[in-house]
Amino acid sequence: MASRPVYIVCDITISEALNFWGVVRNMTSSDAVADDAEVDAFLDVIKQWLEKDVLPHVLEFEHADKYPTDMVEQMREFGLFGATIPEEYGGLGLSASSYAKIVEAISGVWISLTGVLNSHLMMAELIRRFGTDEQRNEMLPLLAAGEWRGGLALTEPDCGSDLQAIRTVARMEGDQYVINGTKTWITNAGNGNCLALLVKTDTEAQPRYKGMTLIVVRKSDGYVVPRQLSKMGYKGVDTVELVFDDVRVPANRVIGLEPGKGFQQTVGALELGRINIAARGVGVAAAALEASLSYSRQRHTMGKPIGEHQAIQLKLADMACRVTSSRLLVRNAAAAFDAGRRCDLEAGMAKLVASEAALANATDAMRIHGAYGYSTEGHIERYYRDAPLLCIGEGTNEIQRIVIARSLLAGDVQA
Numbered sequence: 001m002a003s004r005p006v007y008i009v010c011d012i013t014i015s016e017a018l019n020f021w022g023v024v025r026n027m028t029s030s031d032a033v034a035d036d037a038e039v040d041a042f043l044d045v046i047k048q049w050l051e052k053d054v055l056p057h058v059l060e061f062e063h064a065d066k067y068p069t070d071m072v073e074q075m076r077e078f079g080l081f082g083a084t085i086p087e088e089y090g091g092l093g094l095s096a097s098s099y100a101k102i103v104e105a106i107s108g109v110w111i112s113l114t115g116v117l118n119s120h121l122m123m124a125e126l127i128r129r130f131g132t133d134e135q136r137n138e139m140l141p142l143l144a145a146g147e148w149r150g151g152l153a154l155t156e157p158d159c160g161s162d163l164q165a166i167r168t169v170a171r172m173e174g175d176q177y178v179i180n181g182t183k184t185w186i187t188n189a190g191n192g193n194c195l196a197l198l199v200k201t202d203t204e205a206q207p208r209y210k211g212m213t214l215i216v217v218r219k220s221d222g223y224v225v226p227r228q229l230s231k232m233g234y235k236g237v238d239t240v241e242l243v244f245d246d247v248r249v250p251a252n253r254v255i256g257l258e259p260g261k262g263f264q265q266t267v268g269a270l271e272l273g274r275i276n277i278a279a280r281g282v283g284v285a286a287a288a289l290e291a292s293l294s295y296s297r298q299r300h301t302m303g304k305p306i307g308e309h310q311a312i313q314l315k316l317a318d319m320a321c322r323v324t325s326s327r328l329l330v331r332n333a334a335a336a337f338d339a340g341r342r343c344d345l346e347a348g349m350a351k352l353v354a355s356e357a358a359l360a361n362a363t364d365a366m367r368i369h370g371a372y373g374y375s376t377e378g379h380i381e382r383y384y385r386d387a388p389l390l391c392i393g394e395g396t397n398e399i400q401r402i403v404i405a406r407s408l409l410a411g412d413v414q415a
Contacts, residue, residue, distance in 0.1 A: 050109040082144030089140035096334040100279040107283025112236040118276040123150035123196040151188035164208040170199040183242040190238030209263035214255040233385030274347040281354030288365035322357035352400040355390035362387040
């Protein structure tokens with residue numbers, strides 16, 4: 001293995017942290033969980049890095065909407081681009097449960113960094129779960145090392161939650177697919193260099209999902225990034241439009257070499273994505289609570305700390321309940337994923353509750369902090385801008401409610 005550059009993280013270097021993490025062996029993302037003490041110790045190292053090397057610079061990058069190149073490189077050095085990729089392919093082999101703890105910790109400091117990881121690891125999960133042996137052996141080591149920076153290209157200008165309505169088409173010519181279409185709101189596609197792309201390979205298929213296929217495309221194949229999209233929140237991470245104009249890709253890049261399976265494959269990967277979104281929600285909700293508790297002890301009105309006023313106490317109690325309930329739902333969903341069970345219901349519940357908790361806690365934090373919360377000199381207004389995305393991304397919360405209700409009505413789970 002090539003030598004790694006050394007970055008200082010408090011009293012420990014990233015290289016030393018990686019050596020420490022070497023105690024976690026023989027793990028896969030589906031059936032192995034590191035000892036809790038080992039995971040927590042590694043998590044402590046991540047938290048030290050966040051406190052020293054990330055938090056002091058968040059507002060600078062946030063206000064400039066600047067891609068955090070050095071921070072992303074440090075995450076690569078930690079091995080986080082291979083967080084859930086099995087060790088046999090060069091990854092850390094973390095369970096979803098352990099990965100969720102890391103996502104929560106990072107999101108509590110700056111949620112944008114987790115966006116860089118989530119799309120990348122969803123692409124890796126698609127290849128791990130559905131790819132051929134040859135595809136796994138070729139692609140997963142590159143993704144784990146961060147040499148390939150991946151994403152998942154699903155959304156189109158006229159298509160979001162209704163994935164079957166995509167219009168990007170790939171037609172077969174010899175041993176290649178020729179791709180034409182447009183994607184939008186794609187994370188990691190600007191600074192990244194590869195994507196799992198959802199296309200129509202059979203536009204006449206009925207039902208429509210049978211004509212959908214996932215293909216791995218490289219930036220070197222020739223797709224164009226015409227612009228980066230401006231956003232209310234979720235700053236720093238790149239979110240872009242993509243144009244495919246007769247882009248040619250080898251047919252052996254179809255994930256699993258099975259055209260027509262893309263819809264089902266995508267739904268499977270979204271389970272991990274929704275666990276990630278839910279963990280992000282817990283991170284933001286917990287950060288808003290922590291800031292509000294601190295402010296409630298320091299800020300005085302009418303001769304006493306505002307935390308002694310009942311109106312503030314009611315908000316703090318609700319905020320704490322949201323954090324705890326959301327965290328438990330994330331653990332439940334991650335445990336189901338780690339056990340190899342279908343967990344779209346559990347992941348949907350976790351995503352729904354945790355994202356709404358983040359939005360509600362950010363709103364309550366704004367009210368508790370008053371004018372100071374509204375100021376761009378602090379982090380509260382950032383939580384307030386970041387939280388709404390969690391209610392939209394990886395399937396809107398309205399879709400999550402429909403999925404949950406249909407599962408209940410079908411008897412798939414007891415109320």
